[in-house]
Amino acid sequence: MAVAEARTAATSAREAFRARRRPRKPSAERLAELDASVVDLRAFRAMRPPGVDARVWMTVGTMEVRDATRNWMRASAKAGALVDAGALVVTLDVHSERPFLKWCENEAVAVREEVGVTVTCVEGGRALTNQTDQMRLGIDSFRENRDSFNVLMREKVKCLKAILENGYDVVFSDVDVAWMRNPLDYFNSGQLADVDVAVSSDARYHFDGEIFAREEMRRPGHGLSVWASALDDWERESRYDQDVNVGIMFWRCTKNALELAGDWVRRMDESKDIDQICFNHLIRTRGVGNVRSFCVEEVSEDATKTCLSSLSLNGWLKDAFARKSDEEKKAIDLEGACPQDACKRGTADSDLGGEFAKDYLKGYRPYYHYGGLSGSVRVAVLPTQLFGNGITYYNFGPKLSPDAFAVHNTFVYSGFAGKMWRFREHGLYENERQEDYLTDASIDAKVLVVRWDLPKNIVADILSARSTERSEVPHGHLRALTWQMNRVRDAIAIARVTGRTLIIPQFTCGCSRHFHYMDNCTVGGTPLPLACPLDHVMLPHMFAKSNILAREASYFQNRIKAGLAAFTDPAPRVAVCSENVIEKTCAERMPKVNGIITNTAGFVPTDTPIDSSPVSPDRILRSPFAAADVRNAFSSLRDVPVVVVDGLGADGQVVDFKTFDTEDENERFDADIRGSTHEACCFVNGTRAHLPERLAAAATL
Template sequence: MVFNPTTRIMFLCFTVFVAISTYVLIVTHHVKLPTVTYSTTPDHREKIGAEMLHHSLLEDFSKYDADGDSRLSVHEFAAMLKDNQAKALSAQQQAVETQKQIDTVVEAAAKAAADVKAGVIKPGATDAKAGAAKSDLDTLDDGEYDDVEEYDLGAVTANNPDEADYEEPDDVWGAGSTTTTTSGDTKTGGGAAAKTGAAAKAAAEDEQATTRQAGGADDALGRAAGGGADKAAAAAAGDDAALDTTATTGAAVAAAAANALAAVRASVTGCPDLSRELVADFARDNTIMLTVADWRIFGSMGINWMKHLAKYNVDYWLVGATCVKTAQFLGHTGKHPCFKFYEDGSHTSTDQYKYGDSHYNAATWRKVVVVSRIVHWGFNVIHSDVDVVWFRDPLPYFLGPAMDRVDMAVSSDLISTGNPKGDDGLEVGMHQHTNFNTGVYFVRATPGGKSLMAGWSSMRSTNFHDNDQVGIYKFIRGRPSHMDGRVLVLGVLAGEAEAAKRYEADPEAFTRKVVSDPLPVSTEMRLGGLGVHMLLNGYSYFIPKLQLQMNVSSLGIHMTWVPLSKEGKFHRFRDGMLYDDPPDYYDAPDRHYLTADIDAPDAPEGFNTWRETEDMIQVHLKNMPPQLQQMYRAMAVAAVLNRTLIFPTLKCYCFKNWFMSEQCRIPGDKVTQFPLECALDQVFRPKVLYNYPPLNTSRGPQNFTFREYSMLDNPRTPAVVKSGQVLVVPEGEAPGNTTGFVQVLSIKPNLKQDELVKALQPIHDAKVIRLRHVMKLFGGFDDQVLKASFESFADAVTANWCCRDEPYIKKGLQRKVKMVMAW
């Protein structure tokens, strides 16, 4: 049959219509996709692709369903296609660039090997290009990282006060936006300060991290990936060619060249593949500590994690590098305390993990698969997120008597302990419905530990829409159990023993088609909860301070129960003196500080025994404004004098949270006493403070720099700073305690900007100026440009207090109340 052109066009249109309609029916749930099965054993990438098929079709549906009718219109569907086409084009371009880089490296290696063979260069020598690569690596060590995102003022002004609201205490893995913090300044605006000379190189080891929160190393690491690979190519080729000088056959020459090229290819990523030999190389007492991160989180918190482990000579750790930047950072030093953790092209500089999306969930499951593999190789595993600070080497504890009756011990999101004082054992009262937190756990290579990890990791193929933590909830709660003292004993379900045999025969090939398929569990599993006071969180450490209350040597802190923004979590580390900044963060020749003593109202008599939460909230909301008035003046004087503000200590009378508290505490907290020192995020918005652009003045832009309120108590702060304080008070006011001050200066009260600068000129070299009675020290701005800019800043950086429940809102009360810092 022959079709005329009109018929052909109609047939083509009909075919396109059917294809689009079918796709729309799929993504709107009108047509159910068939269950994916495997006729043969797929390789790793094919298996991942098959497991993620359904979610790949559905993951972005809600974003394009603009009218919320659970269906995609033609225009909505067209928008989805357009965006997906753009993503595909970007991925294709990235793949082309990556291949070009590899080809360049391989060609350089081959040329270098040929030159050595021909005697053009001597074995081990490098050329000019390799020398340039060394310069790039020196730059990497110096921490000259540039920003990769620009600050969007519209997103963080008072018109959007919810930007820094609290969210649930789930882990953030590399989420959040770039900060603009440098190794020397916590400041609004500004890029990294470049270090030069011998001093910079001497500090390179400490400065590799800087204090930047995001993947701002794109340029430096991009150069290292290219030029550094050239250097590695020449060196590798030279070494192998040197060995080849004794070769007499073409086969030996080819083998040497192949070794050189293999070394070069490894240098492109910096980390080798995971292997039993790699784990054995780093394990201690048959135990390995494992973390996984991308550069956006590892570039600050991960390096802090490393520094704290180094204090206690903990070297039995490995990092799963989820991007090239992290791999390059860890791998370029020569030894590889890392392994490649990315797959399917997920290793670009723009790659990031956002809590709850498919990419995040898939990565959490891959973590579980990796831990399971290591445990089945016969190693115990301590899993640690990078937002953990260890207070001591945890290995003796995990291999000691406290853990000798469990196959797995896992942390939780609880904020109070039921253990008696001095008891450092497993948490009492754990049960199947405890909210465990998989950010930190210890699993033994016992039959029970292997069985638990096999079962948990095998949920990946059917539970990919959940993250690993939700997965373990379902694993624990969906099976018979009983308590044996403090240990939860998990039983085996029907059919699981047979599934375990199939798993043992070929773990890589094992998969489940549907959720009801048995998991590969062969024996009972003994699960314990880490003591809440042994592995603390961002609430239990800072608010009730269980580490001081319980008379035990806590293991560390996992920074949960804090604002979800990376800046908030990062600054909470600094508030707690838990972040190991480089030395010039605490002192530098041209850096001068200002702080103030804030007068806080007393809490009413018996306040900590009050039962009515709303009455306590009213006290908090009444007592914060007078403190913020003083804070306004202290911050204004710091701006006028262009000094770095050490945040004055404020007192809080009610804990800020994302749901209503009980007696202003998280339910279950029995020991917190008010008032308490306010963490920065209780009153201010760390995300805004860390990213705010320079203030405007009549003389031009000026950064507002700041430090955490605890800096003068930090043992890392030099004595010259702590002992170099000058006290300033207004005339007619008592100075109070003057112990430890090098000078006390009384000035006329209420001086305006220019007069205040003149009055303080005699102490302009003082390391720290401390203000008292600040309400009577500053009379206002003369620079009207600075005044307008500062007032906008003061309004933008303060947060909401939160939260009230619906019954109170129905009475006319606000769920959230904006903290106001004004004149």
């Protein structure tokens, strides 16, 4: 009984301490001011009153990102998060007709009818300028205009602060985040239950925050000196001192969190830097070292436990702190500037039970530190295994993040079209509609699948890239990309002649895209070779303009996701062979996707039945071939939904498709291919192309 009573008393004391960390309830006048000037939450408050553990699941959006916003709504609902938190989309268009707000409200009705959860759309961004207003609707796009983008992001931060001030905890995520699991219990477990803000990371590694915290705690002195001395080699710094990414954040309604949000707003008002740079400055410059656990009682100083009385701030940080009122300074909690034993600390994550401990035992460990102007904002950096980014999820491969809560689609090189392509390719796109897979006559769209074996010399080229020194050119990687682009170029030509949509197979890469930054051709912990995202090689956002009909490798899985039945009849095949390959050998040619890509963690198989019988003589394409030859080979397949072409590049030819019917068609095709292909792979002392052959050149082969 005594043990139980002691445990109850300790719990009560901790809850009382947490209660003291919460801000005062705002007055009715202050709420009215926020509703009128920042974001109107009157209807939301009536539906979900603020208070302890009242949570908002939030994003912001504009007309340009409707598809991503729709995906965010449905993915959040599918993850189960909207049962425990109120979903809020803050619309940031300022056109007098409020087009995005109206669209959002209509989409919220559809989500409620489909999955039975409520998404509330509210108007924000009331201080947006005419400059942003003028660039609102179709002009590509004010997200690409730095000044206008900064205006948007400043309004986003102001809205987030206003929601905190209303008395809510906030899970914020950008619209290009796909949620797979509900993280709310996770955020209330372990030391995460005591943080002011938890934020995702741009780290290009999977990391273990516990290891670093243990190392740091063995060092003497206050945190600031410890942090500096701990970062004494490049690899450790790259793992533990990466920028955080504000695309996934959890904010707890505390005094410290409100202080940080206010400082973030003020910094953005004063600076031309983007929101993420300002946030990183705020939480890292005062970084007073990693900790394993936070205080559960007030700090107690004595002669042996003296807190730092002067904050060692530089530049604008010092000026910003100096501008705080005496009352604000007096209210600042200096826990982070005190010795570890100046307070009673909570139980470290490693000593806890439950679901959080299961993640902990798998090595999914946040790292904790103090930040903010006060040096005492409790910050958690979330593990990339659970909250992935564009490198740790897509470059590493989803199979290396099997328990992920979410992935933020960052490090993308083809805008929102590239982001949506990645979502679709890896089954994270929740907007699948049957009409995207059917013609206007409601029959199956006609698609083309292509298969080839990577020649041994190309495999060797891919594997050779890992020995590339920093700032050197990975020639093998570029030769392999060019070989694969020539196959895709031929496949796009066949698809254009036959009026089919090409299922673009994944590229096998021996090098990450920004290779000049790296030793051994990799970023962070990216394993090589990798099934690289399409936007590393091509530009999906240019496909429509370039008249390229193309879909992702997981097209057939996504078609089923849209509610259509799987194809059961094996798809017929067309075989490509050079003139010197005998007919029987050609008819039996059946490439298998090369093992080098199937062994990567990012490989997505093209999943549909394919005929394994020999190809009939009328379906053999002798290389090099022209558009007329393609029409002949496909003449009996016009009504077949899926056709497979096997053997492109199999006999050592540079390219297989030689020409369209006219030179004008050839020139348009060459322009379309070049307009949709990255021209270079980021070499520091110049550029190196991986462009395919032009038809004009192919005609002479």
